[in-house]
Amino acid sequence: MGIGQPDFKTPDHIVDSAVSALKNGEHGYTQGKGMLKLREAVASDIYNRRKAKISPENIVIVPGGKVTMWHAILMFGGKGKEIIYPNPGFPIYESVINYSGSKAIPIKLDISNNFKIDFNKFESSITENTSLIIINFPSNPTGGVILKKEMDKLVSILEKYPYIKILSDEIYSRILYDNTEFISLLEYPQIQDRVIILDGWSKTYAMTGWRIGYGVWPTEFAKIAEQLNINSFSCTNTATQFAAISALQGPQGSVDQMVSEFDKRRKIMINLLNSIKGFECSNSKGAFYLFPSIKKTGLKSDDLENILLNKIGIAAVSGNSFGKFGEGYIRFSYANSEENIRLALQKIKEYSEKIGWHAKT
Ligand SMILES: Cc1ncc(COP(=O)(O)O)c(C=O)c1O
Known part of the structure; x- marks a missing residue:
């Protein structure tokens, strides 16, 4: 009961798409930010689930959800910067924040209020050096969620600090219970120009080992994220990108x-x-x-x-x-x-x- 990956098989139609892609000779490089057809499929999924119209140009495909947090923390962190992140939280946030030379500022989550953000404490941890705020709902490890009125409150605070970027880790966006509605930070146009969304296929489609995820980036940063892709791994595995299209467009x-x-x-x-x-x-x-x-x-x-x-x-x-x-x-x-x-x-x-x-x- 240790590891965080679904104990289900990747559905057959998804696997079949990757196999056919390879058999059809689809094994060359793709565009650094991912195939257009896949980015269009992601944009359409975002429109359906997050009520936001996003251009495929703002979507950057990466080998796993983790890569979007790596890119964002390295892009906005550095010496003299502070990054606010949930604690307890996904361990990679703190690790990469430290690696980037930034100061890691935890938002304490506690069972006494169901692992929700304490907004007063949250706002008092913001300083002029805060460069990035990371939020993660539904959350690993707490399983906690954020409701619409809480997200409204969070956004009303974020609006006061236009110099801060926000990374919303929404990798568990499809895994919610008791009719809990999923709320994305993309639904708030007033901060959309500085929000980065992290999501992917690992958890939703039982695809942890395929290594694919995506980031939604404001235009100027999408270009930098693509450059980081090109400089480090060229592009995400091509057959996996075909599988990802089939996951989004096939039966759910x-x-x-x-x-x-x-x-x-x-x-x-x-x-x-x-x-x-x-x-x-x-x-x-x-x-x-x-x-x-x-x-x-x-x-x-x-x-x-x-x-x-x-x-x-x-x-x-x-x-x-x-x-x-x-x-x-x-x-x-x-x-x-x-x-x-x-x-x-x-x-x-x-x-x-x-x-x-x-x-x-
Ligand atoms: C909160 C959170 N974000 C991101 C990831 C990374 O997902 P991926 O396996 O797609 O890199 C995980 C995986 O456990 C996670 O729990």
Whole structure:
């Protein structure tokens, strides 16, 4: 239950498109920012799902969602700059911010308010040196989401600081539960000229190993992102780009099926986690992670991670792998079968009841 990738197969029609592309001789370089046909397919998906009209020229295809954050942090970071990012959050943000020479300024997320942004604290962390703000909803590792009225509030703050760029990591945009509406920062024209959107195929279409994602960039930065592509990897794998077109334009039933299967597991897992002594799990409505507080076990996150792995045989990820404010939590991925989830949680419960969290190891 450690790794963050769907336990489903990439749908056959997507795989078939890549195979036919290769057989048809589609194995040369493409344009640095990706094939026009793919960027048009992304623009049309964005129009349908995010209610925003984006030119294919503003879309840059990259080998995985991660590359858009790498480009953005290197483009806007540097010595003397500050970058605000969620903590606990996807570990790569802090790592690349540090690498860029910028100062990493965490937005603390906490279970007490369902891992939402505390807007007062958020605004007080903005300074004249802030160059980039990263937000991520639905979130890894918390599973937290942002609602329309909260996004409106966030945007009203961002509007006051026109010199700051915003990177919205929307890689889990299709993985939402309980009829939660997806809200994208692209839906706010007042800040669109400084918003970068990160999304891709990895999670939605179970394509983590194919390595493909996209960024939506304001015009002047799209050109720089394309240059960074050309200078580092020339273009994203061509057959994978064909597969990505087919994913967006083909039947979407497999996505709905996957999300409804995740939802079933999510509900089971929240109930079971809350029945374990010392665990407190919130009703997270996005992605495929749960991030229970384990503070009442009295254990450090790393110690619990070790007990789970070495004494019980379950892989989960210590909360502090996601930043210092992740201490006191542990991340479980429910990209695993219902049977395994039930078995794993039964074992944890039994251990906590029969042996206890403070038994001598
Ligand atoms: C929040 C978040 N952003 C981006 C990524 C990167 O996705 P990709 O595998 O497409 O690079 C991940 C993957 O785990 C993620 O959790």
